Amino acid sequence: MDTTFARYDMGTAAEEELKGLGTGFQVIRRTVPGVKDLPVACKRLIEEESCDLAMALGMLGPHAVDKQTALVADLGLQGVQLATNTPILGVFVYEEEAKDEDELAWLAARRTREHARNAYNMLFRPETLRQNAGTGQREGFDDVGPLETTSGKLS
Amino acid sequence: MDTTFARYDMGTAAEEELKGLGTGFQVIRRTVPGVKDLPVACKRLIEEESCDLAMALGMLGPHAVDKQTALVADLGLQGVQLATNTPILGVFVYEEEAKDEDELAWLAARRTREHARNAYNMLFRPETLRQNAGTGQREGFDDVGPLETTSGKLS
Amino acid sequence: MDTTFARYDMGTAAEEELKGLGTGFQVIRRTVPGVKDLPVACKRLIEEESCDLAMALGMLGPHAVDKQTALVADLGLQGVQLATNTPILGVFVYEEEAKDEDELAWLAARRTREHARNAYNMLFRPETLRQNAGTGQREGFDDVGPLETTSGKLS
Amino acid sequence: MDTTFARYDMGTAAEEELKGLGTGFQVIRRTVPGVKDLPVACKRLIEEESCDLAMALGMLGPHAVDKQTALVADLGLQGVQLATNTPILGVFVYEEEAKDEDELAWLAARRTREHARNAYNMLFRPETLRQNAGTGQREGFDDVGPLETTSGKLS
Amino acid sequence: MDTTFARYDMGTAAEEELKGLGTGFQVIRRTVPGVKDLPVACKRLIEEESCDLAMALGMLGPHAVDKQTALVADLGLQGVQLATNTPILGVFVYEEEAKDEDELAWLAARRTREHARNAYNMLFRPETLRQNAGTGQREGFDDVGPLETTSGKLS
Numbered sequence: 001m002d003t004t005f006a007r008y009d010m011g012t013a014a015e016e017e018l019k020g021l022g023t024g025f026q027v028i029r030r031t032v033p034g035v036k037d038l039p040v041a042c043k044r045l046i047e048e049e050s051c052d053l054a055m056a057l058g059m060l061g062p063h064a065v066d067k068q069t070a071l072v073a074d075l076g077l078q079g080v081q082l083a084t085n086t087p088i089l090g091v092f093v094y095e096e097e098a099k100d101e102d103e104l105a106w107l108a109a110r111r112t113r114e115h116a117r118n119a120y121n122m123l124f125r126p127e128t129l130r131q132n133a134g135t136g137q138r139e140g141f142d143d144v145g146p147l148e149t150t151s152g153k154l155s
Numbered sequence: 156m157d158t159t160f161a162r163y164d165m166g167t168a169a170e171e172e173l174k175g176l177g178t179g180f181q182v183i184r185r186t187v188p189g190v191k192d193l194p195v196a197c198k199r200l201i202e203e204e205s206c207d208l209a210m211a212l213g214m215l216g217p218h219a220v221d222k223q224t225a226l227v228a229d230l231g232l233q234g235v236q237l238a239t240n241t242p243i244l245g246v247f248v249y250e251e252e253a254k255d256e257d258e259l260a261w262l263a264a265r266r267t268r269e270h271a272r273n274a275y276n277m278l279f280r281p282e283t284l285r286q287n288a289g290t291g292q293r294e295g296f297d298d299v300g301p302l303e304t305t306s307g308k309l310s
Numbered sequence: 311m312d313t314t315f316a317r318y319d320m321g322t323a324a325e326e327e328l329k330g331l332g333t334g335f336q337v338i339r340r341t342v343p344g345v346k347d348l349p350v351a352c353k354r355l356i357e358e359e360s361c362d363l364a365m366a367l368g369m370l371g372p373h374a375v376d377k378q379t380a381l382v383a384d385l386g387l388q389g390v391q392l393a394t395n396t397p398i399l400g401v402f403v404y405e406e407e408a409k410d411e412d413e414l415a416w417l418a419a420r421r422t423r424e425h426a427r428n429a430y431n432m433l434f435r436p437e438t439l440r441q442n443a444g445t446g447q448r449e450g451f452d453d454v455g456p457l458e459t460t461s462g463k464l465s
Numbered sequence: 466m467d468t469t470f471a472r473y474d475m476g477t478a479a480e481e482e483l484k485g486l487g488t489g490f491q492v493i494r495r496t497v498p499g500v501k502d503l504p505v506a507c508k509r510l511i512e513e514e515s516c517d518l519a520m521a522l523g524m525l526g527p528h529a530v531d532k533q534t535a536l537v538a539d540l541g542l543q544g545v546q547l548a549t550n551t552p553i554l555g556v557f558v559y560e561e562e563a564k565d566e567d568e569l570a571w572l573a574a575r576r577t578r579e580h581a582r583n584a585y586n587m588l589f590r591p592e593t594l595r596q597n598a599g600t601g602q603r604e605g606f607d608d609v610g611p612l613e614t615t616s617g618k619l620s
Numbered sequence: 621m622d623t624t625f626a627r628y629d630m631g632t633a634a635e636e637e638l639k640g641l642g643t644g645f646q647v648i649r650r651t652v653p654g655v656k657d658l659p660v661a662c663k664r665l666i667e668e669e670s671c672d673l674a675m676a677l678g679m680l681g682p683h684a685v686d687k688q689t690a691l692v693a694d695l696g697l698q699g700v701q702l703a704t705n706t707p708i709l710g711v712f713v714y715e716e717e718a719k720d721e722d723e724l725a726w727l728a729a730r731r732t733r734e735h736a737r738n739a740y741n742m743l744f745r746p747e748t749l750r751q752n753a754g755t756g757q758r759e760g761f762d763d764v765g766p767l768e769t770t771s772g773k774l775s
Contacts, residue, residue, distance in 0.1 A: 002288050002289060003288070003289075004273075004284055004287040004288060004289075004290060004292040005291070005292060005293070006288070006289045006291070007289065007290070007291040007299060007300070007301050007302045008289050008301065008302050008304075009288055009289030009290075009301070009304075010288075010289055011288050011289065012288070012289070013306075013307065016306075017309070029285070030281070030285075031281075031284040031285045031287070031288040032242075032277070032284065033244070033270070033273045033277075033284070033292070033294070036229065036232075036233070036245060037242060037244070039233060039236065039237060040233075040236035040237060040240065040241070040242050040243075041242065043236075043237060043240060044240055047240065064222075065222070065249065067684075067685070067688060068222060068225070068226055068229075069229075070688070071226070071688055071691070071692065072226065072229040072230060072233060074656065074688075074689075074692040075230060075233065075692060075695060076233040076236070076237065077656075078656070078659060078660075078692060078695065078696040078699065079233065079234070079237045079699070080237060081659065081660035081663075081696070082659060082660060082663060082696065082699045082700060082703060083237060085660065085663060085664055085667065086660070087652075087657060087660050087661065088660075089653065089657070090656060094685065101302050101303065102302075102303060102305070104302060105302040105303055105304065105305045105307075106305050106307050108302075108307070109305055109306060109307020109308075110307045110309070112307075113307060113308070113309050114309065115653070117309070118624075118653045122652070122653075126650070126651075129624055129651040129652065129653070130649070130650075130651045132624040132651070133622050133623070133624060133626070133629055133630075133631050133632070133651040134622060134623075134624075134626045134627065134628050134629030134630055134631065134632070134679075135624060135627070135629075136625070136626070136627035137624040137625060137653070138625070139653070144627060145627070146627050146628065146629070147627045147628050147721050147722075147724055147725040147728075148721065148722060148725055149628075149629075149725065150722070150725045150726050150729055151633075151729060152633065152725075152726050152727075152728070152729020152730045152732075152733060153729075153733070154637070154730070154733050154734065154737070157443050157444060158443070158444075159428075159439055159442040159443060159444075159445060159447040160446070160447060160448070161443070161444045161446070162444065162445070162446040162454060162455070162456050162457045163444050163456065163457050163459075164443055164444030164445075164456070164459075165443075165444055166443050166444065167443075167444070168461075168462065172464070184440070185436070185440075186436075186439040186440045186442070186443040187397075187432070187439065188399070188425070188428045188432075188439070188447070188449070191384065191387075191388070191400060192397060192399070194388060194391065194392060195388075195391035195392060195395065195396070195397050195398075196397065198391075198392060198395060199395055202395070219377075220377070220404065223377060223380070223381055223384075224384075226381070227381065227384040227385060227388060230385060230388065231388040231391070231392065234388065234389070234392045235392060238392060256457050256458065257457075257458060257460070259457060260457040260458055260459065260460045260462075261460050261462050263457075263462070264460055264461060264462020264463075265462045265464070267462075268462060268463070268464050269464065272464070312598050312599060313598070313599075314583075314594055314597040314598060314599075314600060314602040315601070315602060315603070316598070316599045316601070317599065317600070317601035317609060317610070317611050317612045318599050318611065318612050318614075319598055319599030319600075319611070319614075320598075320599055321598050321599065322598070322599070323616075323617065327619070339595070340591070340595075341591075341594040341595045341597070341598040342552075342587070342594065343554070343580070343583045343587075343594070343602070343604070346539065346542075346543070346555060347552060347554070349543060349546065349547060350543075350546035350547060350550065350551070350552050350553075351552065353546075353547055353550060354550055357550065374532075375532070375559065378532060378535070378536055378539075379539075381536070382536065382539040382540060382543060385540060385543065386543035386546070386547065389543065389544070389547045390547060393547060411612050411613065412612075412613060412615070414612055415612040415613055415614065415615045415617075416615050416617050418612075418617070419615055419616060419617020419618075420617045420619070422617075423617060423618070423619050424619065427619070467753050467754060468753070468754075469738075469749055469752040469753060469754075469755060469757040470756070470757060470758070471753070471754045471756070472754065472755070472756035472764060472765070472766050472767045473754050473766065473767050473769075474753055474754030474755075474766070474769075475753075475754055476753050476754065477753070477754070478771075478772065482774070494750070495746070495750075496746070496749040496750045496752070496753040497707075497742070497749065498709070498735070498738045498742075498749070498757070498759070501694065501697075501698070501710060502707060502709070504698060504701065504702060505698075505701035505702060505705065505706070505707050505708075506707065508701075508702060508705060509705055512705065524754075529687075530687070530714065533687060533690070533691055533694075534694075536691070537691065537694040537695060537698060540695060540698065541698035541701070541702065544698065544699070544702045545702060548702060566767050566768065567767075567768060567770070569767060570767040570768055570769065570770045570772075571770050571772050572772075573767075573772070574770055574771060574772020574773075575772045575774070577772075578772060578773070578774050579774065582774070
């Protein structure tokens with residue numbers, strides 16, 4: 001699922017990445033106007049097309065109202081996940097995360113592709129996620145990595 | 156669905172635009188006092204009048220409390236969409252988006268009309284939305300257009 | 311539905327106004343401690359007493375926490391409306407809207423009465439709301455009126 | 466329902482107050498770690514123990530994140546009330562409401578006890594709440610009282 | 621349930637602590653990318669694996685958007701708890717709570733372990749929670765302890 005609002009074709013990046021990861025699964029794509037239109041569209045994909053997982057791809061402007069838009073979309077996506085018992089990976093890029101338009105395009109591409117890998121792993125390679133538990137993975141910019149370890153045992 | 160609170164007759168603009176786009180569909184209009192009254196009214200239109208899509212048209216004042224009002228209305232609209240598996244295009248105009256009253260009227264008209272086209276495309280021309288994926292479409296003010304492309308391929 | 315928290319007897323104002331508008335309908339009143347207690351009480355009125363519409367009347371203090379209280383109450387009211395397919399007019403008055411206690415009392419009275427008329431119109435005179443679509447109606451303070459018109463037609 | 470996070474034994478205050486108000490009803494108490502654990506615990510009390518009303522007692526720290534915690538808990542409590550058609554009185558005390566620790570303890574005690582009376586009245590004496598409609602009742606600190614009256618009649 | 625986003629292996633700390641507390645119960649662990657992916661994953665654990673309680677472990681960055689992410693995740697967790705009548709202990713650590721990376725690791729470990737004890741007590745030793753009601757327990761940093769007592773009796 002992607003949007004006409006976004007300034008980068010995140011849907012094509014996701015499709016490309018997923019196709020490079022394996023076969024034996026099918027990708028269905030839909031495009032809606034903006035991120036608040038994603039939840040119900042994801043729900044229909046899951047219920048009517050029997051998708052096992054959805055990716056919700058969107059880009060958001062730099063204003064306070066855009067944060068609220070993201071909140072509404074995100075809460076809608078939670079509602080869909082709980083109603084369908086199906087995971088949805090929300091991949092949102094905020095304009096102010098990048099220092100210029102080139103970095104914004106790069107960030108949208110990278111985050112989408114890294115989350116496409118997460119999607120693949122959630123369905124087919126859950127042990128990969130397990131191995132990366134608590135290791136500070138980030139999607140888009142560099143991973144921050146794990147902290148020095150400490151057991152923190154209670155007395 | 157529109158409101159008596161709004162200062163521009165968004166409902167008539169939507170009706171006019173939709174009628175110009177084609178025939179073979181029916182437009183049902185209802186008016187409620189304010190944007191928080193839109194969700195349940197949309198739900199009844201969808202459930203009792205079998206609408207395939209709803210447009211929720213509203214205008215919001217410039218105060219912090221108006222942002223909260225929009226949030227409540229927007230979350231209500233999410234709830235309706237998920238309960239009915241039917242898309243609702245929320246078309247909200249904020250008073251502070253425009254520099255004066257003339258621009259505000261123009262913005263309300265344009266955003267409504269462009270979303271009326273989105274509504275039409277969602278139902279009858281989904282391929283049009285697909286072609287515009289990631290192209291920076293905006294409703295009301297000018298489209299911002301797509302970013303320079305980059306593949307962002309992962310190693 | 312009104313509250314013991316409010317400093318003006320909004321429930322009596324609503325009852326009085328409704329009784330002046332017509333006969334042939336019945337008004338049932340309940341009082342709860344605060345605005346967050348309104349949603350479930352409205353739901354029971356609607357479900358157990360078969361009300362066709364509810365008014366939720368409350369007054370809110372001037373602090374940030376009061377905004378959050380209003381948000382919780384408002385979201386609860388949305389939940390009730392969507393669960394029952396029944397409209398609820400939320401009539402909330404914020405202490406800081408008025409310049410002094412006299413104006414606050416006046417505002418609580420007027421907003422309640424104007425929303426009582428909205429309630430009546432929603433049930434019995436929907437064409438009145440339709441005629442006022444986009445005309446900048448306000449409840450309490452003066453209406454702001456419609457903007458100069460513009461068609462905003464798309465090319 | 467109370468929490469181990471709170472710094473005052475609000476549950477005991479509520480039990481004591483309720484027992485002083487009458488007999489013929491039963492009080493069931495549960496303790497959870499923090500306020501976000503209250504909603505599901507209240508839901509189980511209502512559904513599994515057939516409670517007619519629940520009190521959710523909690524204390525909150527002075528930081529921004531504590532406001533968000535209260536919001537989450539409050540929205541959860543709304544969800545429970547609407548799912549069960551049973552009222553829950555949320556009794557939350559914010560650390561910054563009191564000028565020192567002594568006042569905080571006093572406030573927690575008083576607010577809990579006054580809401581215990583509200584709980585009693587909601588179940589057994591609804592006419593008491595009705596008589597106090599719009600009279601500016603506050604739980605904890607002093608009541609603020611009603612405003613000077615005005616009819617605010619519409620022309 | 622833990623995440624690949626976190627920088628400390630909270631899941632292993634929880635498992636270790638729970639295993640030290642007793643036998644006669646089984647711990648099932650899953651890892652997802654980020655905190656917003658926890659709710660649906662918890663729901664599936666509860667519904668498909670018949671878990672009696674879930675712990676949702678996550679770490680959050682220091683930015684405003686991270687607060688919103690936590691809110692979305694938290695509201696999702698409320699939704700799951702109410703849909704399943706099963707408690708979920710959310711264990712979230714915010715980067716800015718700690719003065720440096722060492723303390724952050726320590727805090728993640730301690731909070732996880734103390735909440736693992738809460739989880740154990742909720743299921744097997746509810747009287748322990750009851751004894752600690754209103755005693756100012758904190759998870760991670762030191763308990764703040766109870767306030768001086770006062771009865772706050774109403775006249």
